[in-house]
Amino acid sequence: MSMTALAAVAQEKVITHPQGETTISGVPSKVLTSDWATFDNLHALGVPVAGVPASNAPSYLSGFVDADALQIGSLFEPDFEGIAASESDIYFVAARSAKAYETAKDILPTVDLSISNGAIIEGVEANITKLGDIFGLEAKAKELNDALNAKVAEVKAAAEGKGNALVLVTNAGNIGVYGPDSRVSWIYNEVGIESAMPKVVDGDHGGDTVSFEFILETNPDWLFVVDRDAGTGETAGAAAALLDNELVNQTKAAKEGHIVYLDPQAAYITMHGYSGVMLLLDQVLAGLNS
Template sequence: MNKKILVLFMAVLLAVFTAACGSGSNSAAPSQTPEASNGAAKESEEITIKHKLGEAKLKKNPQNVVVFDYGVLDSLDKLGIEVKGVAQSSIPPYLEKFKDAKYTNIGSLKEPDFEKINAMKPDVIFISGRQQDAYEELNKIAPTIFLGVDTTKYMESFTENMKTLGTIFGKEAQVDEELAKINDSIKQLNEKATASGKNALIVLVNEGKLSAYGPGSRFGILHDVFGFAAVDKNIEVSTHGQSVSAEYVAEKDPDYLFVVDRGVISGNQGVSAAAKEAVENDLVKNTKAFKNGNIIYLDANYWYLSGGGLVSTANMADEILKDIKW
């Protein structure tokens, strides 16, 4: 009898020990699911981005993002991507939320605050033409990517920049969707502009002085992409445009006169008095553009300050579609 009890006791003890071992193995950290493993791999995946000034190696989905270019900033905002540092001094009204103290002010568009940026230890820095001279120093702090638009091939360059952002942040499908919408608006605009057979001139007004821009220039998208024939195909291509006078505008006699008022950037609301005075004088009042109500003041926040972004480029096309008299 005692032998049977002993055997039974040993059997029960063995069962308890086996169960305990099984439970212990289950309590260890569970292995990742294939989906979780793929997600983790993507987070740590290192990519190489080639750009105009060199190449940058960084991990996908960087979290600590510094942005100087407002076109890139409006694109990241549109894609729902958080940034940590921005150049706050000249931020256009449509991006005013980035003036909040939760964003680090990284200096002005022309003068980066290297000390602040270095202290942030960013994962990536996005720049464009205004910061080009600071590239080498910024690139010592963090991978720095130039995403300025090449105005000689505006849409190709813009599209490439947006797809680069899609690749970096895993937003390829959303970028393609936004680009499709923009291309649709531009197609409508181009068809109307081409069918009208009318020509155009675009000028920048700065402190009462006029500068004209033609195809391939800073504002050449008006001709090269939107489809407006240039009233003068020989305008000098430069960042600051070709200095012109009211006599020049009157002589060229454009069907449409588009005006970018830099005074708006200086804090004026609407069209500045200096721009009105410089543009709508007695000489220009003799042009077809004035007589037919086709002097169009463009939003300088999109055309002068940002441009090349998912929001700015869309609005540049849409405001002309909305405001122009065909």
Template sequence: MRTLFTAGLAMLLASTALADVTIETAQGPETLPEMPAKVAALDLGVADTLMALGVTPAALPEKLFLDHLQPLAGSAAPVGTLQEPDLEQLAAVGPDLIVVANRTAVKRDAVEQVAPAIDMTVDGATLIEDAKARLSAFAALFGKEAEGEALIATLNDKLAGLSDAGRDKGNALVLLTNGPKMSAYGAGSRFGWIYEVTGMPQAGKPLDAKASHGDAVSHEFIAQTNPDWLFVLDRGAAIGADGPSAEATLDNELVRQTNAWKNGHVVYLPAGNVYLAPGGYTSLTETLDSLAAALAE
């Protein structure tokens, strides 16, 4: 009798282990084995969300950049860069699932030579919706539904508070600096979600929402646009590049004439979070906190 019970239990456990779950990805629904034992996260935003759920990836890009991701470095194997995953190192890990997104999405076909891969890209124009959807999908895949619901509840609270903070505060312009160069991003663009979450309209003329690198602008453009708020991302600081800081680039006689500068409304956002880990849970919530703190002053 004991032998039959043990055999039956083993069969039950085996059938449970082989259960499938269907999740939403950037390329549509994907059906995968539930709770993969080894996942390679080739995107920092993906790694960020998995970490928030309590899931430790088995493999990651070799450089994690963000302070809050550093605890993962000691437990995950480095498998190349964000631009170029190393297939040999990836194969040595033997992942059950590989997750690509955003910068690494173009490598999906290549990494699928090693293991099944899914694309969990988030779109800047719908980043908040996409971030919640990816979080829910990972929660379902790894049996972390309760944790996922709690994280989304916290995110919703922050979004509600931020919407109130931005009400009737004027217009805004999102800028990315890259050393001495500057680009502006409008509503519906890669960083357009910043206008959405603050409830603040974009200052000035419409900008090209499809330009992934934004519209190249000058100090004269900023002065003519005269935003009430400037939300600034420093690409150089995010990636550790040499060159003038965002503060140095913007410290210009023309920019000093704007409403944003005169009123102390030039806000330097955590650029690494926004630029390198779009949609990552901690990156996103830290950025929302920075916006809320600036608008509350």
């Protein structure tokens, strides 16, 4: 085998992910993703992204999307023709776009970065590490993960002795409770805040449906709120208006000023993005320390 051939083989990497293994050759240059959390992670690592979802970027990321970036279809329905024509080196799917993997893998090297909602922090760290390996940015990945671990530890320390909580999601005038398998499960699982509702059945969009009477009866020390309407581009501030009522205002959380409204797009749209999770952790920390 020639030296050139040996070098080519040496540059190949096999990337293991939830839907199998993907072989890449060298460091990818032109990068596509149909997942905003992956865009978030790539941006945190300093990796330029050439193709992004056609949907509006979450507001906390919007300033970082290249004006000339290819729009490669929706979160659920990627534009495979556009992806094929782009002559890109790698394509990332996750969460809503994970089903695209079966088609995309025959077009170009495709990696699924989906993670479990039951272990979000662990999953974000694993994806940052994996992307660091793919792009030769191992030191930067470690720096990011060390900062994330330190932030989680800081929030966990601030939460000690602060009581229990309900994590609410509001959706078109309805209220649900998010639990240990939800989009913001790290509030319970990693930060260690006890749920005021012992057994939560997590619904994908609206959580475990509850009433204002239930919130007062449960009387949590804290309310952390995800405004789904604002997260999906509907009426901003709907959650605050909905929860400003006689029953909720009698709770310990309301009386103590312990209602924290989480960034709706980081919590509902990206969920697994590095800077989004850091933003949400900072919001919880600010609330706990208020």
